[in-house]
Amino acid sequence: MTEEMGRRERKKLATRRALVDAAVELFTEQGFDGTTVAQIAERADVSTRTFFLHFPTKEDVLAGEGDARVELGLRAIAEQVPGEGPDEAFARAMRTMIDDSRPEESELGRLRNRIAQEAPTVRTNILRRRHEAEELFADALHERFRDELDELGAKATVAAVMAATYAAAITSINHGASQAALQDAMHRAIEIGMWGRRRDR
Structure with missing residues (x-):
């Protein structure tokens, strides 16, 4: 059963x-x-219905594997690491997500950034x-470290680090x-967003 699930996930x-x-090419x-969902599906050799099973809109294709990466970050936050505080836990989660990205995603990021300058729907x-990702991460961080970090502290921590890493990416x-x-x-941006400078390790 586990092996079959693994095959399904790999196929997905x-x-x-x-x-x-296909979307990047088109x-x-x-x-x-000038590109339609039907054209993207045809180039990828799948049905339009299959497209919508994976992405709600054409704009969402530009997010690439963003949803899977958010799930990866949430699992990292939930992982119990002895002696780890909320700052360290979120920094580790961010590093995990960053290190998981594929080389092709830098090309996707450049394309997304260019299209966002021209298409309001993409920017939105x-x-x-x-x-949405910030809210999920803040809730997860607050839930795990409820005795150490209040809701505002969790939201501020997540917002600062994600703003720094977004600026670094752009x-x-x-x-x-x-x-x-x-x-x-x-x-480097994680260190700056979390602690104000890159720490010696």
Whole structure:
């Protein structure tokens, strides 16, 4: 049963990646507004219905594997690490998510950033998804460290670190940074967002 579930999950992930890759190709070739969901599905060799099983809207394709990465971060926050406080737990969760990204995602990030300058619906979707992720992370952090961190403290911690890593990602993308350089910048941003500077480790 576990093995079968693993196969299903791998197939689901492969389909999502095929849809993202197809969307990137089409958005690059004919623009965001000029591309339809049906065209993305056809390029990925799946049905339009299958597209909507993976992504609610065309805008959501630009998020890539963002939902899966949020789930990864939530699992990391919930993990019980002896002696770990809320700051360390969230920093570890962010590092886990950053290190999980694929090299192709830097290309997707550049495309998403460019399209967001032209398409209001994409900008709105980015902000919505970021807000939803912040809420989920703050709730998870507060739940695990309820005796040490109140609701405001959890929200402030998450907002500061996510704002710093987002700024690092956008700056790196705008400078054409490699995936490795982008990840390094985001790691540094965690330290800045959490503690105000990069700590010696």
